[in-house]
Amino acid sequence: MSKQRFQLKILDERLGDTIPMPSYATEGSAGLDLRACVEQPLTLAPGETDLIPTGMALHIDDPSLAAMILPRSGLGHKHGIVLGNLVGLIDSDYQGQIMVSCWNRGNTTFTIEPGERIAQLVIVPVVQAEFELVNEFDASLRGEGGFGSTGGR
Numbered sequence: 001m002s003k004q005r006f007q008l009k010i011l012d013e014r015l016g017d018t019i020p021m022p023s024y025a026t027e028g029s030a031g032l033d034l035r036a037c038v039e040q041p042l043t044l045a046p047g048e049t050d051l052i053p054t055g056m057a058l059h060i061d062d063p064s065l066a067a068m069i070l071p072r073s074g075l076g077h078k079h080g081i082v083l084g085n086l087v088g089l090i091d092s093d094y095q096g097q098i099m100v101s102c103w104n105r106g107n108t109t110f111t112i113e114p115g116e117r118i119a120q121l122v123i124v125p126v127v128q129a130e131f132e133l134v135n136e137f138d139a140s141l142r143g144e145g146g147f148g149s150t151g152g153r
């Protein structure tokens with residue numbers, strides 16, 4: 001298990017009080033559940049997208065890490081509540097509020113309650129690329145084949 005400490009700012013005073021802090025649901029969870037810091041229940045009609053505050057800012061600070069915001073599978077599968085950007089990427093130098101773009105891709109209206117868990121945040125390793133310009137690559141087994149080039153099932 002790898003654990004690391006990050007600076008976090010509470011931007012909504014309900015967070016850590018009436019709205020629980022983001023936390024791992026189980027010891028083995030990869031994602032921290034993020035909660036909607038909305039003032040009122042927020043209704044998302046089919047097709048609608050809204051940007052939802054999480055009430056907190058996280059400074060990852062380490063360029064070899066980033067955070068990704070992913071949908072919760074239950075909300076996404078059962079209710080069609082996914083992310084307007086499909087996946088959110090939080091840069092290590094971002095110090096603003098973490099926002100979640102919620103998209104109702106389903107065909108029924110969904111209401112997000114204050115404090116509801118709307119998405120999850122996963123800390124991931126990052127390698128920043130530098131480029132070495134070449135004219136030819138050393139041969140690989142795949143070469144330039146892609147998009148189904150390895151044949152049927």
Ligand SMILES: O=c1ccn([C@H]2C[C@H](O)[C@@H](COP(=O)(O)OP(=O)(O)OP(=O)(O)O)O2)c(=O)[nH]1
Nearest residue numbers: 069085087088089090091094097098099100101
């Ligand atoms: O779901 C998201 C995605 C991004 N962000 C914040 C953190 C991230 O570091 C910043 C910029 O995100 P990104 O680079 O994906 O957006 P952009 O459209 O390229 O904006 P920018 O020009 O600010 O980089 O916005 C969020 O709070 N939630």
Ligand SMILES: [Mg+2]
Nearest residue numbers: 089090091094
């Ligand atoms: Mg960007």
